[in-house]
Amino acid sequence: MAENRAPKSGLAAEAQKKLLSKYDNQLASEVMEWVRRTTGGDFSASGEIDNVHEVLKDGVVLCKLMNVIKPGAIPEKKISSSKMAFKCMENIGFFLQEAKDMGVLAEETFQTVDLWEKQNILAVVICLQAVARKASKYGIEGIGPKESEGNRRNFSEEVLKAGQNVIGLQYGSNKGASQSGMNFGNTRHM
Template sequence: MNRATKSGIAAEAQSKVEAKYSEQLAAECLEWIAAITGKDVDPNGAMDNFYEQLKNGVLLCEVINALKPGQIKKIQTSSMAFKCMENINNFVDGAKACGVPSQETFQTVDLWERQNLNSVVICIQSLGRKGSQFGKPSIGPKEAEKNVRNFSEEQLNASNAVISLQYGSNKGANQAGMSFGNTRHM
């Protein structure tokens, strides 16, 4: 990475983004990744460690293949930038295929250029909640299950007989004569 250091408004914005990062959630993500992949992962949630563990995307691709075997056909082992970014992009696509909503994913540069590691944590947490769907351990709160209800035509028509005034009435009250504050002078 050969980016100039940010200054002014850009530096303020970046510090706000970094302030959202949670070492505890990042550590939970790394522990889950170790449990899913069986790899030796340092579970320290510090920003530097989290970035170093995941920056080449290999571990992330292995997570997707652990959940959905064969989802990512070829994991790039080269340390060349575009190969690593391809791994990260494959992970994001794989996460979407596993059911992670697109608003909980991240852009490749968020991880590769260390722009927004919090969004990476959010994505892994979201993927972690889906773990139980694939027979693997999961992290975070258990996801709600769909509860579809089917009403009969008779039940649906019964609601048409309800008169809304039966719920209560304001007995003809209105806002006439109410005034708060000063009048508007034009």
């Protein structure tokens, strides 16, 4: 667990410092409040890194959240309340798999150790924000911007062929203009 790790040094310390500088307590508080409200949980919705880690590290709250969004997504018998590391990380893994199945992009998810070992809590917050966006598709009130639904257009063959005859402005049409008579910078004096 994170308490048993040696302090980072060198490049690892610089990378960790950069990650911590990007962490947004306000965003984390908003996400944790959404998780608390959605699950009906009785925990602090503070956005402090230590609180986010403490509330979510065993994965039980994450599994409950996923079961509220998608009932039965993670069977209750699979969710372990044990505090053993591999069981907690298994719970987190169940949540991550269901998040990917919901359509959360791989870039918006986190690795299990990011949460379990408190390596990158920002990634956890970003993942939960993405899950909250996707939750509106399942009838759960989400947070953040509404997901776009696409605007597919179907053109007839006639319209597509007519479009091939149009010369776009990116081809450099300048109506016969030339550079004759233009003086670009200083001229050479002899």
